[in-house]
Amino acid sequence: MIVKRILKSWIGTFSLDDYQLIDGYLNEAGKTLFFQMGKIDQFHSLAVAQTIIADSKREAQPSSHVIQAALLHDVGKMADDFNLLTRILVALIRRLVPIYRGKLAMAQLDRRFWGRVRYGCYIDLIHPVRGAHLTLRAGFDPAVAELIRRHHDPPRLNQNPDLTKLQTADDQN
Ligand SMILES: [Fe+2]
Ligand SMILES: [Fe+2]
Structure with a gap:
């Protein structure tokens, strides 16, 4: 998955349709947040939004909240929180030995290699809360921020269907 994301960010470019989707759902502050992400996360987030839209084709239109949250x-x-190597290592730690992500996490950025990995673990842990805060400050509905805050929570019975859509599409991309 991470390799697919990296390759896409190297060779991919946004199409006119992609820009229209981003323009259609994000205000100026939201676009600033979107484009400050690294290219890998920009392509990933766009793919998550497109998956939700494609999966919803047979039902009613997806809510604007879930598409904003996806983006x-x-x-x-x-963008500067990771370099390529620390991104890959943090993704591996999260998937293979998730318990160590919390143990390694270090809030202070130390630019030496291992310090960068530890800071990456910290960012990986807090990014749902940090993203929710930034989104609220950018003027989005609290419901959007809540979806973002919970996007890595373990799925629960009777949870918000928009959260299930976001988590499913996130897993697929
Ligand atoms: Fe995430
Ligand atoms: Fe994601």
Whole structure:
């Protein structure tokens, strides 16, 4: 998955349709948040929004809240928080030994290699809360911020269907 995301960010470009989707759902502050993410997260977030739209084709239109949340769900990770290697390592730690992500997490950025990995673990842990805060400050509805805050929560019975859509599309992309 991470390799697919990296390749896409190297060779991909946004189409006119992509820009129209972003323009259609995000205000200026939202676009600033979107484009401050690294290219990998921009392409990933756009793909999450497009998956939700495609999956909803047979039902009613998806809510604007869930598309806004899809576009902004990872804005808590900013472009300079990771380099390519630390991004891959943090993704591996999260998937293979998730318990160590919390143990390694270090809030202070130390620019030496291992310090960068530890800071990356910290960002990876807090990005839902950080993203929710940024989204609220950018003027989005609290419901959008709440979806972002919960996007890595374990799925629960009777949870908001928009959260299920976001989590499912996030897993697929
Ligand atoms: Fe995320
Ligand atoms: Fe994501």
